[in-house]
Amino acid sequence: MVLDLRVCFLGESFVAGVGDQKGLGWAGRxxxxAIAAGQPLTFYxxxxxxxxxxxxxxRWEAECKRRLPEGADCRVVISTGVNxxxxxxxxxxxDPVESVANMDAILRRVQGNHWHPLVVAPPPNVDPAHNHRLEVLDEKFAQLCEGLGVPYLRAHQPLLENKIWMQDVAAGDGYHPGAAGYDEFAALLVPHWLLWLADPGSGLPTLR
Known part of the structure; x- marks a missing residue:
């Protein structure tokens, strides 16, 4: 029997893959x-x-309920905060306080529906002042997720230090990379992603 594994990716333009010539973004990658590693899934x-x-x-819960039926292994990946x-x-x-409250409310409902959540930090851009605000939000999201027992992948700082990501973002609109940048984002997440798919309750090593 093939496991009915379903994953909804929630978030903004980086989740949607804006700027990616391959049309995949990091979520599609x-x-x-996962499929290449022998883990079939349906992703949205x-x-x-x-x-x-x-x-x-x-809007997220109504959209997910249409896609995550009872009896399936249901997962939700969330990345928000840049906008x-x-x-x-x-x-x-x-306001940052409201951002954290929104994330808290979403995660509690994900858990209340007996779905497994994973949160990915908001990525950096070319504006240092904006990145500073994102670093503060990243820390607040990390603390929230730790308190709720939700795995949180702190991709912001590694991407800020990633030359390919930053160069690709700078070559575009200052926010969105092309395919090369999304390749870097996905490569950063893949090991943790595959572990989480295999066992969402095992606990993930912290990505910093």
Missing amino acids: LATR NLGIRRETSSELRT DSVHERGLPRV
């Missing part, structure tokens, strides 16, 4: 690597460009 990319965590909070921390008229689109 993770799914491809539910990323929306420019969406904040507040907007995600209002929250964009400044408009001198203020972030979403």
